[in-house]
Amino acid sequence: MVSPGTHVWWDGRMTDVLILGGTGWLSGRVAERWRDAGAQVTCLARGSRPAPEGVQLVIGDREDGSAYDGVSGREWDEVIDISSIPAHVDAAVTQLGPRTRHWTYVSSVSAYADNDLADADEGAPLSEPLRPGEEYDYSRAKAAAEAAVRAALPDRAAIVRPGLVVGPGDLTDRFGYWVGRFALADAEPVLAPRLEGRGAQVIDVDDVADFVVRCGAEESGLTANAVGDPTALSALIALARATAGHTGELVEADDDWLEAHDVGYWMGPRSLPLWLPPDMPGFTTRSHAAYSAAGGRLRDLADTMTRTLADERERGLDRDRRAGLSRADERTLLAELSRV
Known part of the structure; x- marks a missing residue:
């Protein structure tokens, strides 16, 4: 490298x-x-x-x-x-x-x-x-x-x-939403989609940058998916909670309920980032065999999460975001969900 x-x-x-x-x-x-x-x-x-x-x-x-x-x-x-x-x-x-x-x-x-x-x-x-x-x-x-x-x-x-490139400095606010939200909520509840059977696949921005440079230095003619290991979304969320020290409840809501309350998939305002419809399993399970064989690195996700939390704190946990729910909207949804 x-x-x-x-x-x-x-x-x-x-x-x-x-x-x-x-x-x-x-x-x-x-x-x-x-x-x-x-x-x-x-x-x-x-x-x-x-x-x-x-x-x-x-x-x-x-x-x-x-x-x-x-x-x-x-x-x-x-x-x-x-x-x-x-x-x-x-x-x-x-x-x-x-x-x-x-x-x-x-x-x-x-x-x-x-x-x-x-x-x-x-x-x-x-x-x-x-x-x-x-x-x-x-x-x-x-x-x-x-x-x-x-x-x-x-x-x-x-x-x-x-694939989904993540880490400090990401202005799309998708990956950082979760660790930032858990840190902001502290001992209060956080809203999440149903996690069972859902996946995620992320790669650190610095690993992608290293690989792009490697391709040029070696004059490579390859085509490669620069993606991380397929990960259960529940595991990623658990890591974000642990990294942030969240002690509140994680409240999961069904897809139909979230959609009925105008909560969007994946990205953008009033969304739950990284949440995808169940008919897209290939989006979070791409093979990285070619990337790895060519020397591509996949650092520990815990390292990426820790660096991302530091970036989230520096940028402001309660700032306006390009992706995710505002804390006020989230509290309103949690209150409505508790009455179901």
Whole structure:
């Protein structure tokens, strides 16, 4: 695994790495790891956020045809792209691919067509690629972006398909909701869905970042699901409770009751994050055999949970969240449930 102090060289010279983005959560960590490995790192981004320290920022809006003018005149050893806009990915590989030694595209397990088969590997069918002019669909968009990369760079690209990426700094607020909520509730009750038979599959953001860098350093041509071990949702919730020191009651509600009270699945406001309908077992049981065989790391979930709790406390346990129930809404639902 590439680590700080381990310098990566190609042909006797320092590695030149371009990250299309590089100022966000995962892409920023990738930029930091390449920097720490001794590479010269450039980020192409709109400039709404700063690049990591020691990383060059080139301003460019990928909606603009001239976005790549500031980086297209150089030879690149490695380009990393995470975009879910097929036109952006296609334009990037067209303009930069001929001058790039290796490409890593960060896709998603959402690119798969179905979620009903447990332990599916990278050979599972992808969604029909999104065509220009069609209504946007994330799954089809990622499939189209993968197709563009493979068509332009069939022997010089790695495709990394992360599952639910978690850990400190996650602005989606999904994974952190549970450990944060248990810490906020303390000795009071917390609402949860029925946990029996429900699963979860998460991977630490730093493990994904390390693997993306490894793919570039080894010029890998693989396609791999970057996912964690399948875990019972009940076990994940129990770990969150223990980490937060929650001593209150865990109150489970049936799916029908939650849906009738406008509580959503998976993510977003007024949801119970990570809760999925029962007909999606494949979404939380993807195979990570290829990832593990290629040296991908899966750290202890307890470590991720501890770091996430520290981040939740720093950001504010009772803040407005992008996912989950407000504490006030949760108390109202618990009161209604107690009268059933």
